[in-house]
Amino acid sequence: MSMFCYQCQETAKNEGCTVRGVCGKDEEVANLQDLLVFVLKGISVYAEKAKTEGLDLSDKTAPFIMEGLFATITNANFDADRFEELIGEAFDLRDEVQKKFEKVYKENHGEEFSGELPEHATWFSDDISDYYDKATDVGVLETENVDIRSLRELATYGLKGIAAYGDHARVLGKQKAEIDRFTQKCLAATTDDNLSVDDLVGLVIETGEMAVETMALLDEANTSTYGHPEPTEVNIGVRDNPGILISGHDLKDMEELLEQTKGTGVDVYTHSEMLPANSYPAFKKYDHFVGNYGNSWWHQDKEFDSFNGPILMTTNCITPVKDSYQDRIFTTGMAGYPAVTHIPDRKKGESKDFSEIIELAKSCDSPVQIEEGTIPGGYARNTVMSVADKVIEAVENGDIGRFVVMGGCDGRFKSREYFTDVAKELPEDAVILTAGCAKYRYNKLDLGDIGGIPRVLDAGQCNDSYSLAYIALQLKEAMGLDDINDLPISYDIAWYEQKAVAVLLALLSLGVKGIRLGPTLPAFVSENVLNVLVDKFDIKPTGEAKEDVAAIMAGE
Secondary structure, three states: OOOOEOOOOOOHHHOOEOOOOOOOOOHHHHHHHHHHHHHHHHHHHHHHHHHHOOOOOHHHHHHHHHHHHHHOOOOOEOOHHHHHHHHHHHHHHHHHHHHHHHHHHHHHHOOOOOOOOOHHHOOOOOOHHHHHHHHOOOOHHHOOOHHHHHHHHHHHHHHHHHHHHHHHHHHOOOOOHHHHHHHHHHHHHOOOOOOOHHHHHHHHHHHHHHHHHHHHHHHHHHHHHHOOOOOEEEEOOOOOOOEEEEEOOOHHHHHHHHHHHOOOOOEEEEEHHHHHHHHOHHHOOOOOEEEEOOOOHHHHHHHHHHHOOOEEEOOOOOOOOOHHHHHHEEEEOOOEOOOOEEEOOOOOOOOOOOHHHHHHHHOOOOOOOOOOOEEEEOOOHHHHHHOHHHHHHHHHOOOOOEEEEOOEOOOOOHHHHHHHHHHHHOOOOEEEEEOOHHHHHOOOOOOOEEOOEEOEEEOOOHHHOHHHHHHHHHHHHHOOOOOHHHOOEEEEEEOOOHHHHHHHHHHHHOOOOOOEEEOOOOOOOOHHHHHHHHHHHOOEEOOOHHHHHHHHHOOO
């Protein structure tokens, strides 16, 4: 095989992509991503050793590690040149951390360090052609034991989700030393052959705990900067002005684009993951912020065509770019695609420069209307908890029979129609709690409300999944329950990439049991590891919609 990747739900045959990724990445990019993670682990090994000598370097290592891991998330970056640069930067940082460790070790022990180190900490080349040779040997399959491999990858993929959330928070000036320290600790642990299966199970649960902390930090960063999302009817039609379409999850990019397009005659629309930006108070002051255009990420090949104007991808998810819009799509942050213009990161104290995109937009036709009307959003934790007494009353008097958390990711496979079928099949006393682009499978259905409470409560992006956990925990306290599993809440989660893995591990760390996960179980979870998750948390695969709904409403 020329590559091996099984980190996303759409991996070939639910086993692994071995020639080219279903996502579109080629073998060179897949292997370079593996090599980057390999060197990031080496940085973490030295940083952890320095910590045992009393030197905490996590404030130096974590920002780069998070960015590097973020770049390897599914559909984020397809640009081999960028990964070559990142690997070179990783070697430079590893060398810096190594020297600091060796210095403090000698000061503490009076001799040079001579202990054993994994290859992640020792292999080096300044010849880029060597990157491609080495990259084929350092991926997932370097761990031979299938259960150890499964747990290492489960922790690593959860950490990739944490890295994405943590990077967004850091952009908005929020960071937490505990999260930074865990980032290097977790990566270093995946190189330790002395850790047992039980040790790694503990690491996976700790990854979930840290995912909760990171999502809470991001929630604080977003809401303290842009206000709490508020119930909003989001326009899905278009105007006659030229427009810019912005996708991804980076609200700072959204803010700066809106500021720079003021008074230019150019409208701004969100796409897919950026839809929830429409519900933040800080963005509502811009009268050229029109609404949302289109659906979830995998529709972009058609919707980017019909939009006519430039598109800005701030993070994942990018699908293979068509020639018809290649000259008007841009990436920024950790996103990237070959032959696509990349907007450089902001310099300290300055904004990113989106002038090239704005000037292009002025020469483009206005978007082709593909829908009309509105869709609801903005039902994050602050909104829901402001009417908690009303919600609890509706539960106690039987008007609400069940909450069903249907958060997570959307994807291309027909099997994801299951989540639409579940939404249609749920009885009228069921309320769907959602976050992430899984919502596009049912957020345009007319499901009505229960006493003024919409039957689809959309908390926002996958980044906003903390709201769903927060609501559950607060309802547990308000209703005087001892166990979160005693709530009338069921979990029917759609997963696709690594942020969804972080959300899953977060729920497990909170003790949530009985989660249905689909449309398939992760290929990277071995049979023995799955048995552990089933025994401890009663995780189960999604089945047929009608049967699942019956079980959900029965609390099973």
